[in-house]
Amino acid sequence: MTGPMAGPIAGRYRLEEQVGLGGMGLVWRATDLELRRTVAVKRSQETGPRAGRALRREARTAAVLQHPHVVTLYDVVTDGEQRWLVMEYVPWRSLAQLLAESGPIGPARAAALGVQLAEALDALHAKGVVHADVKPGNVLVGPQDAVKLIDFGLSRPVPSVPGPRRPPGSAGPVPAGPRTGPSAAGAPAGDGDGSTAGQRDGVAGRPERAGIGGPTSSTTDAGTVGGTPAFQAPEVAAGGPATTAADLFSLGATLYAAVEGHSPYGPVSHPAALHRRALAGALLPAPHAGTLAPALTALLSTDPAARPEAATTRQLLTATAGPRPRRLGRTAAAVAVAALTAAFAVAVGGDAVRPAPRPSLGDPATADPCALLDPSGLRRYGDVDLQTAYGNFNRCDVIVDREHGGDLDVQVEFDVGTVPGPRATVAGLPVHREKQDDGACAREIPVPGGYRVWVVAVLDGDGSAELCPVADTATTAAATVLRRGTVPRRHPFPAGSLGRVDGCALLRGVPGVATPIERGFAGWDCAADGAEHTSLRWRFDRNEPLTSEDGRPVRLAGRSAFVTADGDGDGTCLVQVVQRRYDDPANGPTEELLYLVVQGDGAGARRCPLAERLAGAAARRLPPR
The missing domain is CATH 2.60.120 (Jelly Rolls)
Incomplete structure (x- = not known):
């Protein structure tokens, strides 16, 4: 299957919006029609037996563990030839996104996040599974810095003959003096691997562009785990299997990125260069690690046997993080998750960097x-x-x-x-x-x-x-x-203005419009696949009053509209529907418009019947003028 589903998955899960990528799969926000709850569903981007094997492996891995710091797997369903994972929907942002937006965090706050990740890894390892891709893009951060580990697409069983373990003490990154300036010459903190960080399994938000480093490699059918070069243990880079010790190295690399703003192998973008550094164990000092330095030194040891196990790591990080915050109740947590979309300002530990005030668009x-x-x-x-x-x-x-x-x-x-x-x-x-x-x-x-x-x-x-x-x-x-903080508010939109309308809802559920609908800013700009192998775009616009020179005049749901073949480029049909006319102080007579474009192969005029039908359906849902 190459496009969205027309009906509910397995007759139960209605796709609402594609929210990004997870490992080798595509992830949607969906509605469970039976239990009336929001879930995340994932299917493989590949087809054939390999895709089925990968999804089964991921499902079996996720199913072995129910843990507060791991995204929960609810179900595995089959629809036609496609296998889908149904998971807990968590509308939080990844650590990669937070670092990209706000820069590195303080050692105590990073340690508090690390404590929860160590707990998740300890539980996972106890079940005989390694995650194999721990990195900032696979760590969700929520209210009160609650953490969930996601994306088990590269996970695999623990190797049957683990190497010997000994107490921490081998050399890792060399701590340096206090922070004296911006990290990485102003380079952004990101996933560090060039992979999508905006949405993995179960997290809301749109995909991010590539961060620092190269692409993520994948699990082969033979079970060889590539992982992410920027956060990969040296022995895995050398071709060895992923082990529990490799997971702990990746945890250390993730915490290093949290305080330094880049991978311990440096702010490098080319995957081959990252692989060479990982292979050589060429770790950079951690000048901003502060009290986190002993734990980083242990976790980032180039000798796998010298790294602490997850339980010991939790103890090391707890000493750095200090007291854990009180957990939120269910009602308070729901309120906090909603507030997260406006601002993320919770800091754990006294030395966390938190600008005051922070930029915000508010509503x-x-x-x-x-x-x-x-x-x-x-x-x-x-x-x-x-x-x-x-x-x-x-x-x-x-x-x-x-x-x-x-x-x-x-x-x-x-x-x-x-x-x-x-x-x-x-x-x-x-x-x-x-x-x-x-x-x-x-x-x-x-x-x-x-x-x-x-x-x-x-x-x-x-x-x-x-x-x-x-x-x-x-x-x-x-x-x-x-x-200065929150952007000032605009004058309220008058009654009947399109500024009060969720534009994406105008075509939701309309025949000929596939789900998911891609939602732009404030729902004023939307896109989707359409019938007849077309793509659809619609947005709101303001312009001087339209005339017959702007297109063929028609009436749609009692409103004036103008239809133009090839009006938004070759192979398009543009329909502009007038919602209201008013006098703008700067421009004089002005119209608010619904601007809808249907695009496909061939002449644009072929798309106009569909464009008119969809514009008419949207116009019927517009508010009274």
């Missing part, structure tokens, strides 16, 4: 993108005009009118997703800079909660301009506002 639908623009700072480039109603509701523009060389459009736009590295620091926040390309220069600022802010300078019309200095000026202003 995405009420965050004001115009609050991040400072028109006065752009006056050095020409006359400025703030435009609050260009495009979708998550965008704001300043038009810079220059005497020569064409006007400039400086845009701030809220978006979902993660920000790649490397990053510079602007007004105290990490910023990814892109080179000027095709008349535009872009900057990205990560915001906790799985969001990012685009700042883009665009050349509007003929001429030439150095756009990146303009983008940098606007980025400094935006970062300064973000650094």
